[in-house]
Amino acid sequence: MTSVPMMKPLMLFLGLLVLTACQPAPKEHHQTLLxxxxxxxxxxxxxxxxxxxxxxxxxxxxxxxxHEAWHAWQPGPLGRTNMLLETTEEFSANPSVIGLxxxxxxxxxxxxxxxxxxxxxxxxxxGYHSDDAPQGPPPAQSRIKQLLQQNPRMDDISIKGxxxxxxxxxxxxxxxxxxxxxxxxxxxxxxxxxxIENAIINAGGDLKAMGRHGDRPWRVGxxxxxxxxxxxxxxxxxxxxxxxxxxxxxxxYEYKGRRxxxxxxxxxxxxxxxxxxxxxxxxxxxxxDAAATALFIAGPSNWQEIAAxxxxxxxxxxxxxxxxxxxxxxxxxxxxxxxxxxxxxSEQS
Amino acid sequence: xxxxDRILYLxxxxxxxxxxxxxxxGDKEADYADVYVDNKVVRHVSLSGQQEIDVAGALxxxxxxxxxxxxxxxxxxxxxxxxxxxxxLQRGGEFHACLPNRVSIALRxxxxxxxSINF
Numbered sequence: 001m002t003s004v005p006m007m008k009p010l011m012l013f014l015g016l017l018v019l020t021a022c023q024p025a026p027k028e029h030h031q032t033l034l035x036x037x038x039x040x041x042x043x044x045x046x047x048x049x050x051x052x053x054x055x056x057x058x059x060x061x062x063x064x065x066x067h068e069a070w071h072a073w074q075p076g077p078l079g080r081t082n083m084l085l086e087t088t089e090e091f092s093a094n095p096s097v098i099g100l101x102x103x104x105x106x107x108x109x110x111x112x113x114x115x116x117x118x119x120x121x122x123x124x125x126x127g128y129h130s131d132d133a134p135q136g137p138p139p140a141q142s143r144i145k146q147l148l149q150q151n152p153r154m155d156d157i158s159i160k161g162x163x164x165x166x167x168x169x170x171x172x173x174x175x176x177x178x179x180x181x182x183x184x185x186x187x188x189x190x191x192x193x194x195x196i197e198n199a200i201i202n203a204g205g206d207l208k209a210m211g212r213h214g215d216r217p218w219r220v221g222x223x224x225x226x227x228x229x230x231x232x233x234x235x236x237x238x239x240x241x242x243x244x245x246x247x248x249x250x251x252x253y254e255y256k257g258r259r260x261x262x263x264x265x266x267x268x269x270x271x272x273x274x275x276x277x278x279x280x281x282x283x284x285x286x287x288x289d290a291a292a293t294a295l296f297i298a299g300p301s302n303w304q305e306i307a308a309x310x311x312x313x314x315x316x317x318x319x320x321x322x323x324x325x326x327x328x329x330x331x332x333x334x335x336x337x338x339x340x341x342x343x344x345x346s347e348q349s
Numbered sequence: 350x351x352x353x354d355r356i357l358y359l360x361x362x363x364x365x366x367x368x369x370x371x372x373x374x375g376d377k378e379a380d381y382a383d384v385y386v387d388n389k390v391v392r393h394v395s396l397s398g399q400q401e402i403d404v405a406g407a408l409x410x411x412x413x414x415x416x417x418x419x420x421x422x423x424x425x426x427x428x429x430x431x432x433x434x435x436x437x438l439q440r441g442g443e444f445h446a447c448l449p450n451r452v453s454i455a456l457r458x459x460x461x462x463x464x465s466i467n468f
Contacts, residue, residue: 032444032455033388039446039453043464060388131449133429202444205468213464221442221463228436234463243467250468279467 027214031056035063036183037071038204045198045213055196059187066183069096072120072174073129082120082173085157085166093164101157101164103286104178108154110310111294116266118152120172126271128251128262129174136255144269181244181289184208188240188285200237205250206292208242208285222334225249225277225318232318233334235281242285246292247277265297274299274320281314281330288312300325304346315346378418379441379456387451396420396439396456406450413454426450442466 029044029052042059044052069077077094081101084091093101104117120129125143127134150170157166175182180203187201188208198211200218209218217236224230225247237243248271252261265272278296282288291312295303300319307315307327314333317325323342326334331345384392386406394402394415401423402413409426419439422432425447432447441458443466 030383030455030457031388032383032385032446032453034385034446034448034451034453035388037448039444039448041444041455041465133431200465202465202467205466207465207467209465218464219462221440221466223466223468229439231440231463231466245467247468 033060033063035060036067036180036203038180040204041202043200043202044196045211046196051194051196055191055194055199058190058194059201062187062190063183065096066179066186069094070100070175070179072176073124078173078175081164082171085164085171085173086169088166088169090163090165092162093159095162098159098162098164100175100179100182101154101173102159103182104173104175104290105154105157105159107178107287107290107310111290111306112309113153113266114297114306115177115290115294116153117173117175117178118154118156118168118171119147119264119266120174121152121170122147122264122266122269123174123176123262124172126260126262126264127253128176133251134253136253136260138255138260138270148267148269177246177293178286178290180204180206181208181242181285181287184242184285206242206244206285206289207237208240209237210239212239222279222316226322231337233316233336235333235335237281240283241281242283242288243279243281244285244288244292245277245279246296248275248296249277263293263296267297272297272299274301276318276320276322278303278318279316280312281333282312300344307346378439379420379443379458381457382415382420383455383457384413385453385455394420404452406447406452408450411447411450411452420454420456422447422452422454425452440466 027045027047031042033040046052071078077096081093081097108115123129125139152168152170156168156171184201184203188210191199200207200209220235220237220243221231222233224232246263248261252259261271263272275296278292280288280292291310294306295315298306300317303317314330315327316330324340325344327346379396381395383390384404386404396415396418400415404411411422412424414421414423419437421437425432427447427449435445438445438456441456441461442463444455446453
């Protein structure tokens with residue numbers, strides 16, 4: 001009888017087939033939230049569904065609070081702060097804005113003021129203080145020049161406890177290039193406090209991760225700056241890392257055939273040129289957020305100096321010709337979908 | 350072990366890696382999408398075939414178009430039409446929203462190549 005001995009391998013085969021066909025255990029949980037002026041997607045790898053539900057409620061509540069506190073053009077704690085900074089008199093600031101402003105001061109100085117949230121008037125002049133997309137025309141050169149001459153910077157602000165003062169009436173804070181990162185740092189700290197170990201929060205394309213996706217690291221695809229459906233490269237994200245990208249495709253308008261994007265160079269007063277996108281990885285999301293903007297503005301010629309000053313090890317810059325500029329550390333982590341046509345490696349290790 | 354046993358072992362050894370590959374890895378397009386209104390899932394739709402889905406949002410009706418594994422905002426009551434300009438989405442892990450109409454879509458796959466997309 002050969003049928004009985006054959007049963008063993010057959011059963012083994014069928015058993016393994018069943019195992020292979022199994023779906024992953026329902027540990028992965030997703031939720032998207034319209035909040036913070038964008039779409040936020042949260043992914044958990046967690047056994048305890050009740051804990052996930054509590055965490056989601058906390059995230060939604062905290063995002064709403066932070067959005068209202070740090071909004072650049074709607075009334076709220078930051079709006080009040082801006083009104084009082086303009087007086088150049090000393091005042092007591094709302095505690096909800098102090099930590100963010102102090103963090104931004106440190107980052108602005110390290111970036112050589114290429115990350116400069118004090119130029120809110122300039123951002124407003126370009127039409128980016130509105131829920132509607134600006135249509136153009138671009139602002140008058142004379143008006144831009146006038147704002148630049150006033151030279152508002154983060155070190156114009158002094159803070160002692162809750163007392164705050166600006167020595168420059170032109171300072172108007174716009175935290176658009178740091179608030180998202182700072183918020184993700186706060187949210188992840190909150191989740192850790194709840195005992196959640198594995199999650200990704202992606203706020204409008206920028207993300208922070210902790211832990212792992214089960215028995216493997218979290219995997220993130222970095223979108224191609226000129227192909228909305230394409231992935232430029234994939235990356236495995238380590239526990240606690242943030243991945244932030246600044247791109248000229250995120251918010252822009254076209255006027256008489258020319259594109260005017262939202263990343264304004266505080267030195268020229270015009271949209272920064274020479275770069276399509278910059279991707280930065282760093283454990284501190286606020287730093288990653290500010291650095292992505294600062295390195296975009298620094299451009300292909302000067303980004304290395306600013307990255308070193310800001311302590312950024314992982315950088316990918318896509319220049320206006322579509323060529324890649326990478327730190328060697330970043331190159332070692334990227335898995336390209338297609339071989340890039342040209343890579344310029346920095347000397348930074 | 351008979352000859353038949355050996356053949357079965359061989360087939361198993363050859364097939365298992367293939368089945369694992371096709372089940373859990375690879376460049377996966379999305380299988381379905383979760384449709385949200387005001388942060389609550391209102392539809393869980395397969396992306397196979399062709400269909401249009403009418404979703405009532407805060408401003409009015411958004412129409413989502415599904416076409417053989419991809420999905421897009423086809424019409425929208427919003428002013429700027431940013432949601433429509435985004436075009437097709439087809440990769441698990443992608444998401445997009447019409448912020449004014451409070452309608453969002455998140456694409457899922459049974460085996461995402463990426464857990465999240467950075468842009």
